[in-house]
Amino acid sequence: MTGPVVRIRGLVRRFTLRGVLNGLDLDIRRGEFVALLGRSGSGKSTLLRALAGLDHEAQGSGELVRPDRLSVVFQDARLLPWKRVLDNVVLGLSGPGVRERGFNALEEVELAGRAASWPYELSGGEQQRVALARSLVREPELLLADEPFGALDALTRIRMHALLKRLSDIHNPAVLLVTHDVDEAIALADRVVVLEGGKLAADLATPRRGPGPADAGEVAALKARLLALLGVDAAFEDTAIPPPNRTFHRPPVSPRDRGLGDHPSAAG
């Protein structure tokens, strides 16, 4: 039970146009909440798609171990407009008691009353909660979230943070949350990793949350450091602590990275 849920070694992904992963290593432990930060084009989405198994068109190599039971929450709620809310939650599931489970999942996101609604009748935040219920009803070992709150207004986003935190504590999946919001990453995650040029540029633990609020100074220091890693250091030049092993240059492409057809070592 102690082995990591996700194990990535030397992952290389190459597209004709899109982002690139360049020998990425990453472990995610069971039940661990990891936030993934990075500038646009740093490979965040490529990594997420590789983990979700959606990168059929990619060429690459490396080792990728991921659990069978994984769910994805996309940036758009991505509900099928022609299915009612409950049918969206249980999409693809079958067997006895499925609707009961779906209904319970809707209760968890406080939308049990909307089970028979059409998706268009819900607000953006409600739609995203349904998407969360659809993910959690599958009891995933790994929950992949691709900027799930990016399209929501600020107040809804804060409520969604609390909901996601509470539900991930209850269901305890490993979570990989892709975000561009440093505060969100610090508030939700146990660990924040920064992607730069297709590799991990930093892997930092967030201040431990015991009873009571996290130490404000620690949080501020972490935020400054993360912002610096993301290239937003102008305002923090004086306070930013340069991380020891940061690599901002893109490493040269080695011959073994060339296209190897279908990702042969993607086990899972």
Add this chain to the structure above:
Amino acid sequence: MNAYTGAVMESADDAPGDALIDLRFSRAQPAAPARPKGRLGPGEAVPFGWLLGPFLLALVWTTGSAAGLIDPRVLPAPWTTAATAWQLIQDGRLQDNLAVSALRAGEGLAWGVAAGVLVALISGLSRLGGYMFDSLVQIKRSVPVLALIPLIILWLGIGEPMKVTVIAISVFAPIYIQTHAALRGIDLKYVELAETVGLSRWRFIREVVLPGALPGFLTGLRFGVLAAWLALVVVEQLNATSGIGYMINLARTYAQSDVILVGLVVYALLGLTSDGAVRLLETRALAWRRTFAP
């Protein structure tokens, strides 16, 4: 707030001194009537206003006939036409011919819809199917169905199979084109979602593809129903021994313009009611679309 700043910026361009006046105007704006009465707009909507044109036409027809301005051999009077319609119903001729025509059109429609959907699915869901069928259908489209009639008569004779086939071919094209376009237009996002929740190919087709293509199919069905009536009119002029078209042709032989008129009205009613039926079906089947919400 926007109007406020907007007015300041606009007026600042030409005369800064006028800013205050502009401000007053822009603040008064919300009190103006909510519905903009555009000077160049088409004007306000009136309930049942669409009846104006038909009503005027009926008026001209009635007064023209009553005043003897319209020769009854060219266009019989409305009351003559109504009496003829009543007579035809009393005889049972109208019902019998209508039943034959409706059955003919329905049969052709059923075959055309089935073939259109099937080929659209094959060609929309597999690359090979697309290469096989799509270009063939596009080539076939460029030949008008009515131009195929001589060939179909040679193949199938002049009986009922020929008539149903012509109707089915006319229906096939719009059904295929609209359904195929809708299939191809299904958002890739939903395909990704289906993959991440592990849908099987069959469930993917049933739960994502078919409902996603339904709006396109129903649009195709509206065109298809109209195409069926059009083809029906044409094939019923060809050597038919029953049906509304036969009734019209026979009336032409005996110069019964009132019977012809009754036949035309029946065609119009058939077209309108069937289109209405498809639209009702759309409203029911597409309740999930915002535009069809009550």
